[in-house]
Amino acid sequence: MSTRAKTRTLPVSGGGVIKRTVLPGGLRIVTEAMPGVRSASVGIWVGVGSRDETPSVAGTSHFLEHLLFKGTRNRSALDIAMTMDTIGGEFNAFTEKEHTCFYATVLDQQLPVAVDIIADVVLNATITAADVDIERTVVLEEIAMRDDDPSDLVHDEFAAALFGDVPLGRSILGSEDSINQLSRKQIHGYYSRRYRPSEMVVSVAGNIDHAEVVRLVRTAFTGRLFDGDAGAEPRPDRRLHKVPARPVNVIADDTEQANIVLGSMGLSRFDERRFVLSVLTTAIGGGMSSRLFQQIREQRGLAYSTYSFTSSYAGDGLFGLYAGCQPGKADEVVSIMKAVLQSVASGGLTADEIERGKGQLCGGMVLGLEDSGSRMTRIGKAELTYGDVLGLDDLLGSVNAVTLEQVNDLADDLAAQQTCLTVVGPFGEHDFDAAV
Incomplete structure (x- = not known):
């Protein structure tokens, strides 16, 4: 060698x-x-x-x-x-x-x-x-x-x-x-x-x-660079999970607040639509002007914390909405979450919402790279995950290239999937039988 x-x-x-x-x-x-x-x-x-x-x-x-x-x-x-x-x-x-x-x-x-x-x-x-x-x-x-x-x-x-x-x-x-x-x-x-x-x-x-x-x-690394190791088996690059294992999952807990996640399968980290998903997620629940925040917190005051999130892995991923609310408001919050997901499907998001989502993403990328620790994390994770590192301008360009049509098409795809509801709070499983 x-x-x-x-x-x-x-x-x-x-x-x-x-x-x-x-x-x-x-x-x-x-x-x-x-x-x-x-x-x-x-x-x-x-x-x-x-x-x-x-x-x-x-x-x-x-x-x-x-x-x-x-x-x-x-x-x-x-x-x-x-x-x-x-x-x-x-x-x-x-x-x-x-x-x-x-x-x-x-x-x-x-x-x-x-x-x-x-x-x-x-x-x-x-x-x-x-x-x-x-x-x-x-x-x-x-x-x-x-x-x-x-x-x-x-x-x-x-x-x-x-x-x-x-x-x-x-x-x-x-x-x-x-x-x-x-x-x-x-x-x-x-x-x-x-x-x-x-x-x-x-x-x-x-x-x-x-x-x-x-x-x-x-x-x-002296003495450790010639181990002849062929490396681990590659992780699967195709989706292994198509529907939730448990559509409703209630963890009974005597808490003062109900913690709720409603979501579905997301995208693999190798999916070409990952930047589209980032824009979609931000538009739905990534900021104070997002659909989720406006509907749950600003207009109704049902929760202090509510947001959307996504995680991507090799072959699989997840997408979800979160809110923490009073137990007596849980049914209403779940109903609003479902309505938000339905409203963004089939062309529900506007051009203005997409532009705000892209602006928030781009601003977060730039402001999040102001110190050496964040830059070390970005390049290290990118190299480990993708075997390459995109420059900041390339990342910003990928976000800004996302179109309204792409976002709405992906929203429609996500809405067609079976949802999964998880609740932690003073409930029984039967309390959410009709939720999904």
Whole structure:
């Protein structure tokens, strides 16, 4: 295998220069130079998440996110914390359905330290039995905290009702039973199999030099770039789920507020209509002028928080409307949600609404890229997800190219699908029998 790295500068405008290098073994490095800042953000993105888990190891990807901070062959957990505090850095991680990310933001001159520590954490974790037992309790507390927050719980329960008992339908956190049953051997085996450089992306943004970043990453990954790993099996690129597993899902809970999600299957992240869906979602419930916000909050005062959302994965996706309201108003809110969905189908949205949606999306994209952390996240996730990074101007162009006809056609397609209703509150399943 050749030891030479392959580097190219991406044709990007509207921001700093983005460069991409692929090291031997398949490790990808993407950087965006931001000469006007004094910070640097670095992330190691691992292409493994809760979707990759079998039922016997449900919650392992997130469990690992905790465990990797507990110590490596070179540093204790206290060493890691003290070093990051000494340089004034922020160090954290998060787990999603299809990836996990470990990231830090530091002063630009401290980038070598940040790269070294994050790579050490990701590559050299010890995962001792004692640490597994300690963090097991912490993860169980996190599950309990989620269960005590119905506005979070309703989204997990919606995915479970929509997709069923499959990886996409299961919580990223796992369940109490799955976390209690996980052994150190299972977790370490999962880590050894899945945390391969060929499945990783290193993204760095800020006041940085690409060649220097590549040198730092090469050093940090010494001995790990020629593992000969062929990589994980590709995820399905076709829709696996056509109808909700449970059209009505009520979680009985003695809460002061009913938390409601009404939605359906969405789009795959590879669907060419993903920008159309973003505009549609924003127009329906993405701002104060949106249909959902006006109908539920402004005109009737039924909820403080209401919005639309979408999530896209390989082959599958979801689309939904959320609202939190007094339990006695739940039927009225569900009825309005259904009416909003019906009203936007078959040409229901106006040209003005589409233009406001596009303007809000474009503004959010630009304003959301004002710091090195957000730019590191954008380029890292794009590289991991699509194998390429679109420039800001290209993204804005894709949004602005969306037409009213495309939005209304997609709205019609979504409206034709069977809906899925999930409610967390003081109800029984029978209370919503006629809701969908």
